[in-house]
Amino acid sequence: MAIHPVLRMGHPLLSQRASEVTAFNTPELDQLIADMLATMRAEDGAGLAAPQIGVSRRVVVFGFETNPRYREAPPVPLTVLINPEIKPLDDTLEEGWEGCLSVPGLRGVVPRYKHIEYSGFDASGEPLRVEAEGFHARVVQHECDHLDGILYPRRVRDFSRFGFIDELSAAGLLPAQATDEQP
Ligand code: NI
Numbered sequence: 001m002a003i004h005p006v007l008r009m010g011h012p013l014l015s016q017r018a019s020e021v022t023a024f025n026t027p028e029l030d031q032l033i034a035d036m037l038a039t040m041r042a043e044d045g046a047g048l049a050a051p052q053i054g055v056s057r058r059v060v061v062f063g064f065e066t067n068p069r070y071r072e073a074p075p076v077p078l079t080v081l082i083n084p085e086i087k088p089l090d091d092t093l094e095e096g097w098e099g100c101l102s103v104p105g106l107r108g109v110v111p112r113y114k115h116i117e118y119s120g121f122d123a124s125g126e127p128l129r130v131e132a133e134g135f136h137a138r139v140v141q142h143e144c145d146h147l148d149g150i151l152y153p154r155r156v157r158d159f160s161r162f163g164f165i166d167e168l169s170a171a172g173l174l175p176a177q178a179t180d181e182q183p
Contacts, residue, residue, distance in 0.1 A: 001038045117131050
């Protein structure tokens with residue numbers, strides 16, 4: 001298990017489509033998952049996608065009890081999700097603030113589907129199918145976007161609500177819970 005540096009926006013791996021996992025329960029995959037969980041915890045991330053630590057595979061991890069980066073967020077179950085697919089359960093979009101370990105220091109408001117069902121495989125290759133809403137659904141959509149080479153700034157529509165955390169906080173635009181956090 002090792003904590004890896006997180007690649008930042010501009011690194012070519014972050015704008016590529018990651019490839020499917022084809023073999024489960026291999027030392028390589030198990031190592032990747034352990035490293036992703038360790039790196040996510042070390043960075044206080046709500047989630048992490050494999051390309052962010054330099055591995056262009058369709059693996060994401062997410063979940064927390066409480067998160068200092070998103071203090072008002074409800075708990076999200078700790079999940080390893082491989083070869084994910086997302087199905088919106090209705091057309092409702094919800095706006096919410098997002099950040100990204102690959103885009104340090106910034107936050108932006110991003111519309112996401114409010115209700116989704118996601119499916120894929122867990123760490124041991126067992127099929128997984130979960131309904132999620134709100135912040136849970138948002139995190140899954142954010143992380144899965146990484147696998148298609150999409151960082152959240154591409155999803156921002158209103159650029160008056162995208163910027164540096166300290167500036168947004170000083171302007172009273174970010175929720176108070178987010179003001180003293182590190183990116
Ligand atoms: Ni991200």
